[in-house]
Amino acid sequence: MTLTRRLFLLVGVVATVAGLAVVAGVSLGLELTDVFLGLVGALAAIQGLRYVQRRRDTTPNTTVTGDPEARISVPMPGSDFDDDLVSAAGRRTRWAARERVVDRLEARAKGALVARGGRAPEEAAALLETGGWTDDPVAARFLGASVSIPLRQRVRLFLSGRSSLADRAERTVAAIERVGTADDPAGERR
Amino acid sequence: MSRGFDTERWTGLDGLVLVAAAAGVFTREPSLLLAAGLGVVVLAYVRVASIPEVSLRVERDLSDATPDPDDEVEVTLRVTNEGPRTLFDLRVVDGVPPALGVADGPARLGTALRPGATATATYTVTAVRGEHAWGETVVVVRDPSGAVESRETVDAETTLRCEPELAATADLPLRGLTSKYAGRVETDVPGSGLEFASIREYRHGDPIRRIDWNRRARTGELATVEFREERAAAVVLVVDTRAEAHVAPDGGAETAVERSVDAASVAFSALLDGGDSVGVAAFGPDECWLAPSSGVDHRTRARRLFATHPAFAPTPPDGAFFPSVALRRLRRRLASDAQVVFCSPLVDDYAVSVARRLEAYGHAVTVVSPDPTTTATVGARLARIERDLRLRELRRSGVRVVDWGDEPLGVALARAEAGWSR
Numbered sequence: 001m002t003l004t005r006r007l008f009l010l011v012g013v014v015a016t017v018a019g020l021a022v023v024a025g026v027s028l029g030l031e032l033t034d035v036f037l038g039l040v041g042a043l044a045a046i047q048g049l050r051y052v053q054r055r056r057d058t059t060p061n062t063t064v065t066g067d068p069e070a071r072i073s074v075p076m077p078g079s080d081f082d083d084d085l086v087s088a089a090g091r092r093t094r095w096a097a098r099e100r101v102v103d104r105l106e107a108r109a110k111g112a113l114v115a116r117g118g119r120a121p122e123e124a125a126a127l128l129e130t131g132g133w134t135d136d137p138v139a140a141r142f143l144g145a146s147v148s149i150p151l152r153q154r155v156r157l158f159l160s161g162r163s164s165l166a167d168r169a170e171r172t173v174a175a176i177e178r179v180g181t182a183d184d185p186a187g188e189r190r
Numbered sequence: 191m192s193r194g195f196d197t198e199r200w201t202g203l204d205g206l207v208l209v210a211a212a213a214g215v216f217t218r219e220p221s222l223l224l225a226a227g228l229g230v231v232v233l234a235y236v237r238v239a240s241i242p243e244v245s246l247r248v249e250r251d252l253s254d255a256t257p258d259p260d261d262e263v264e265v266t267l268r269v270t271n272e273g274p275r276t277l278f279d280l281r282v283v284d285g286v287p288p289a290l291g292v293a294d295g296p297a298r299l300g301t302a303l304r305p306g307a308t309a310t311a312t313y314t315v316t317a318v319r320g321e322h323a324w325g326e327t328v329v330v331v332r333d334p335s336g337a338v339e340s341r342e343t344v345d346a347e348t349t350l351r352c353e354p355e356l357a358a359t360a361d362l363p364l365r366g367l368t369s370k371y372a373g374r375v376e377t378d379v380p381g382s383g384l385e386f387a388s389i390r391e392y393r394h395g396d397p398i399r400r401i402d403w404n405r406r407a408r409t410g411e412l413a414t415v416e417f418r419e420e421r422a423a424a425v426v427l428v429v430d431t432r433a434e435a436h437v438a439p440d441g442g443a444e445t446a447v448e449r450s451v452d453a454a455s456v457a458f459s460a461l462l463d464g465g466d467s468v469g470v471a472a473f474g475p476d477e478c479w480l481a482p483s484s485g486v487d488h489r490t491r492a493r494r495l496f497a498t499h500p501a502f503a504p505t506p507p508d509g510a511f512f513p514s515v516a517l518r519r520l521r522r523r524l525a526s527d528a529q530v531v532f533c534s535p536l537v538d539d540y541a542v543s544v545a546r547r548l549e550a551y552g553h554a555v556t557v558v559s560p561d562p563t564t565t566a567t568v569g570a571r572l573a574r575i576e577r578d579l580r581l582r583e584l585r586r587s588g589v590r591v592v593d594w595g596d597e598p599l600g601v602a603l604a605r606a607e608a609g610w611s612r
Contacts, residue, residue, distance in 0.1 A: 071441070
């Protein structure tokens, strides 16, 4: 017990004993004047508000049980990419996550052009450079090609509010999905 | 009596009491002072609140302790208060094994319990392959005011063991998985070979040199001698059980590892029936190895292994794993001419390199890959593209791949085999 607490305890005990003495009829020369009552009331109010404030800072301490009824949940394939997209929108993790997203999509686009589109690796790299691998300028730009997006499309994109990183990544994934299929603009010319 | 721990539920009441008293003093209103007095009584009660010593007996009954997969098992949880005092607020949460999903009813109970009384909770779980042990049952006891709480655990050992039969359910075209060249492994299948197996009635087309001429001279009947057929090498079913392989299309769905083990167990049975000698291995943190062999005992061992070995559990492993060490160990164990059936969802590049390296070391590798990908999110679609690229890479490097989607395994195998023979 610290010295201050001990002191406060002493004051409390003295006050209680004095109170009991007054009840028993001993006069201590204290009158219930307005000033005295006001003092006691103010002290009680201040202390009371302090306690209420303390309540606001404490969190209830109670046992939390999990969900034993649910089966163990394992991640979905690709959830790491979704996490990257989320952290690419975050303030602190933005650049690293953005780079991971673009790098991964670029590698997959190249892989798809080689494996599905029947291109040579150098040819695939060149296609990515020029943006000729897809008919979607947003996807082409996302992977580093300097393709200009027509003004009308740009306005439409801006107005639709679908120009975030996640939206552009989604369009790029859709473009990679189309590689090697019937509606592939850079389709096999063999 | 035990104190438990303070829940802080009534923290701040002392402040309210003081504020009410102060207001009473300022306004000269006796009713406010009286209210403060009431608060003091509640505070005093909270101060002395305690909970009795908790002494509970927990029993758990299963309607069937050895069910078949997908059977519904009813679990009855009985909680008896063995202490001398009434428990006013008792909450019981059962420790359902993580791999089991509760199909009906919550696995918990909230009640007051007199001394000697018993409360019962009933719920239903859906059985899946494996050996599932119930964990600790969590018991939370509070005093009536909620000021004090205690959390305890009670253990009631219960195990549910679900061992699917290893019968090849369909006529699987698995013979295409293993080569039919003669080799040095003897099988129980009668045919041509060196070691005598049996004599059967002559059928048109049997080779003349295998006719039992002694018997012909004795009885006048034609009979054909059969030898134990010798077939190429052993087949080892390697299941990818790394943490990476524990993925599923959505929360409650079968995980890729569960499907891989299913595929391996079906393949095991079919290959064994076909006269091959089959082994089992897990490629993951929990080591598991069953050397290639054949026979009834071997089948029983494998059945138990698939069902109860921790490596094949549906829950992700948490041990450290060194893939290159594990791959070296696996290679040392594989006979040089052993064929490998690698069951993996192929959701990362390392799985591909395992298959390619085994192929490069001279083992004929067939990858059976359950597809865990969906199109629910952008990431999932990308994962599907990546997996497709991996399958193509494997096929290009000469590894045979069975891509197993939602269809039955037999259908996927038939489709894959049609592709191989082209």
